[in-house]
Amino acid sequence: MTWVLATILLPLAGAAVVAGMKKNDRLATLTALVVSLLTFLLVIPMWASYVPTGDRIQQKSSMDWIPNFGIHISFGIDGIALVMIAVIGLLVPIVVGALGLTDKLPAGRSAGGFLSLILVQEALTIAVFAATDVFLFYVLFEIMLIPMYFLIGGYGGANRQYAAVKFFLYSFLGGLIMLASAIGAYSMASDELGKGTFDWETLVTVVRDAPLGTQIWLFIGFFLAFAIKAPLVPFHTWLPDAAGQAPIGVAVLLVGVLDKVGTFGFLRYCLPMFPEASKELAPWVLVLAVAGVLYGSILAAGQRDMKRFIAYVSIAHFGFIALGIFTFNEQAMVGSVSYMLNHSLATGMLIVVVGLIVMRGGSTRISDYGGMAKVTPLLGGMLLIAGLSTLSLPGTNSFISEFLVLLGSFVDYPVYTIIATVGMVLAAAYVLWLYQRVMQGPVRGDALTSPAPTGPPAPTSDRSPALAGAVIAPELGATKAIKDLGGREIAILAPMVVLIIALGFYPKPVLDTITPSVQATMSSVQGGK
DSSP, rough: OHHEEEEEEEEHHHHHHHOOOOTOOHHHHHHHHHHHHHHHHHHHHHHHHHTSSEEEEEEEHHHEEEEETTEEEEEEOOOHHHHHHHHHHHHHHHHHHTTTBBBOOOOTTTTTHHHHHHHHHHHHHHHHHHHHHHHHHHHHHHHHHHHHHHHHHSSSSSSSHHHHHHHHHHHHHHHHHHHHHHHHHHHHHHHOOOOOOOOOHHHHHHHHTSSSSHHHHHHHHHHHHHHHHHTTSSOOOOHHHHHHHHHHHHHHHIIIIIIIIHHHHHIIIIHHHHHHHHHHHHHHHHHOOOOOHHHHHHHHHHHHHHHHHHHHHHHHHHHHHHHHHHOOOEEEEEEHHHHHHOOOOOOOHHHHHHHHHHHHSSSBBGGOOOOOOHHOOOHHHHHHHHHHHTTTTHHHHSHHHHHHHHHHHHOOOOHHHHHHHHHHHHHHHHHHHHHEHHHHHESSOOEEEEEEEEESOSSSSSOGGGGTTTSSOGGGGGGTSOOOOOOOHHHHHHHHHHHHHHHHHOHHHHHHHHHHHHHHHHHHHTTTT
């Protein structure tokens, strides 16, 4: 058994155990935390045994599934998949450990049910990144929607059903379109080789030589599925609703991890399998990417809800990632892949910090807060660190990613790059605006001077009636009700803070891991094998 297969099977087994602990929330939480930590520990030997300069796909495992149609259960990793599996392994223990600090489960819901879905989501997401059979990838691409649907629809805000259905239908439709293209690629392999196959490495060698017209149609099928998942403008409308209604822990996985399946799909499937179509349609994709940067930035600045604010910030960041991928420049592409990792860290931390704020204030509305740094200075510092990473301040992890994207894309697409740079200016404005409104100025809110609410926060962006009027500032002298970060909360945030700073000053281990895989992708696009 490979390390990759172990990281898939362990959380699945853990989910089955945790699901049976419906009457003991404490034991279920502890068990899920142990399973998620063990899964993360498995990533360490996986990373240590990966050889960046070795074979393109390593740690392979395969078994027949439907041999008559050339379908196998096949897994393997390259450097791009490895860093995404690593960030999943990191974020899931944080989500599990934060349960109760950032979210309160609805009445009648057990921690066992919630955490078992989280572990299933982890296993399926790792499997998606590791799949090397195109049909298996499609099946996992669709199946991983199911636990997320129930996590949003069963544990989210007041409009959770609408958000969950919208999320599911958008992604499911995109997957069906991708399936049609996958079947087209299978038919081409059947004509070329005498038998059909869904093996990714085989399809890359077969489909890449197809006529341009055929490539374009097949490319569009895959691209639409990944553009919805990423999401790129104008396929993004499901994300603000889903992220706004999802519980905080679920939003961490949705915005921090699941969205990356889209940009990963561009790199793993669209570019190597359809190189000529990718180059032919790249200018159109770049228009969408730059539009996403500006659109996401402008709408983020106008949001009143903190969770929807983060969703639009992510839309802008995904525009940067797509810009780096479709400029076909090695520097820019390396920047995009590292951006996938660093966005997960920065956004994951930002969402968790917002969850801690909401649990203290009972509202997701930005206008309901003010001066919290005077009451909770550690929490204010954590929001500042997450915000500075989000705006790619030099010395934080996101800076090198954004810098490489802009440096590489400027070579061939200076106009797009200059327009996208405006997004950097807007990012500084909207992130600092959020921090100033929430943490600076006079202390606002009766919630800051009276006993903190013990129940769950308001399920929507609107304040509950019990908290109405909780925005009028009392004097500072009685600000003892809301506590600053405790030991458990610091322990949850500390790994992300360490990585944000460490990768800001020393990104070499990550760049060395992903660069050979990016070079292999570039070679496929340029005509190599």
